[in-house]
Amino acid sequence: MLASAVNPYLPELGRVVEVITETPTIKTFRIVLENTEKMQAFDFRPGQVAQLSVFGVGEATFVINSPPTCKDYLQFSVMRAGEVTQKIHQLVPGDPVGVRGPLGNGFPYEAMQAKNIIFIAGGIGMAPLRTLLLFMLENRKDYGEISLIYGARSPQDLCYRYEIPNWQKKGVDVVLTVDAEAPGWTHRVGFVPTVLSEEAPSPNNRIAIVCGPPIMIKFVLFGLRELGFEDWQIYTTLEKRMKCGIGICGRCNMGEKFVCADGPVFSMEELQGMVPEL
């Protein structure tokens, strides 16, 4: 469902209901659409994105990171980086916003059924993976082993730390890592690609889903290939500067593909066929 079936540029009005401070630079916003029918009908796939508007400042694209079954709110985690995100960070419960979406393709979770899944995330890269992880936990019997390697620069840069024990309770094998030793930190120390090599998950019947900063993705891909993962077993979500979000404005293309409309989720196999313009 698009916010307006008639005018794809017109956002649906919503309101911030809760703000969670995740890290010094990342906040999570829970948003409810004003129109309760549209809120209930807002249907999306894990991995799909939406354009979040602060009227007067502009729009930016974020992944919807609440699970599709959650009809109480739509959740977005926003890293403060530019003009729009700066303004979003100033929002408080009750403030009006606009939501245009869902947009993009989402993860092909049907094709992942009966497979073991390893999520590999760095920093804010956990946001798109969280939705799919929660979706898979809701449909636990459809998937094999689920594991997660999640890293950040420091303990306070990890998102959703308050939820991780719950994921573990539901059977997710979680490995957390930070770049350098920190007081009170009892988990791993080291970059995500290094931890991946140490963990050495078997590629046998396994899908790897990767999201994080470009440099992390680059070395994780190298590591996965070393472990014997083939391109069809690896998925990632891409980021580009987007404006319209619907494949028209021409901004986020990689060759003939538009990240906003054809992505943001791509398998490595698909990426191999695209022009290398990351």
Added chain:
Amino acid sequence: MTPAKKAKKKIEEKIFIPQEKLNEVLERLSKHFRVWVPVLSSSSNGWTVEFRPFTIESEPFFTRQSTMPPKSVILPQGETLFQYEYVKNSDDPSKQDLILKETINAEKTLVFGARPCDVRGFVICDWVFLRGLYLDVYYKSRRENTLFATLVCQDADDACFCSSVGGGPGDMEGSDIRITSTSEGFVLEGLNDRAKEVISLCECDPPSEEQSRDAQRIQEEAKNRIIGSLDVSGSVEAVKGQFQNMGVWRDIAESCLSCGVCTYVCPTCYCFTITDEIQGLKGERLRSWDSCMFHQYTQEASGHNPRPTKLERYRNRLGHKFCYFPLRYGGVIACCGCGRCIRSCPVSIDIRSAVERVKEVHSNACVCS
């Protein structure tokens, strides 16, 4: 290969507008349509021809292709997508509500005196705005409310290459009325049902036999004339094959100034940006032309830029027109061969030579490997 179906239903209604009666007729049409005509304006920097809304003072100028295409008639350089206003919440005055107002208001429009290449620009853009995953309602409303009276082109120059990209000086794809300029005036022919209203509003007599014969001769000549000699076959493979060969892109685009004029004058360049403006509690969301030749176009908030230099940006422009667009939209080349990018480029980059160069390098690479 081209999207819009040829106008099949030929209306046999023809009229003749004597040269001296043109303004009178356009004035009459202006009461029913917003009429755009090409007009000449000169300044200390030289002359330009641009499409402007007709007024009684207008002096329509048809003897040269316009400097700027009539792109802005359908895709204005800047337009409001919607307006918004923050208002106090009646239940809780400490909170604000927001009111959104859509602003789609296309007027009935007639573009009088466009060239076949100009109209072809819209036929190409239709693929993006009307045939993609989402319908662009702003473009659609203007497109549906706009008629094109297109001039059979008799004065192509060295930069023109419409015949190389599927068009031609007599091409009427996407047009509603054919205008043939003869020595005494203009023969107008309706090409579809939409044209009937315009033709009848002109209140003109049918052409004489001689005027008809004149027009037919000009049309035949235009039909048989080949403008330009660029061979676009193989451009898809060549762009993909040479994508990472920065040497060839340096050969082509080293002198590029990233000024973006090629995109602004191009009938098929449609990239836009979306921005907000606000004053006090009232504001607008705007869309305006943007250019893939600008550094900031793909600059991400993190500072990362996937097209950091002019080489990547020119590669994208050429690639989009001759490789990515055809791959996405059933083989359609996103170029109408109007030659404006060639005429306007301050450092004389010629997109025809650029395509030829990429193809040449690619075919040599294929032979050697």
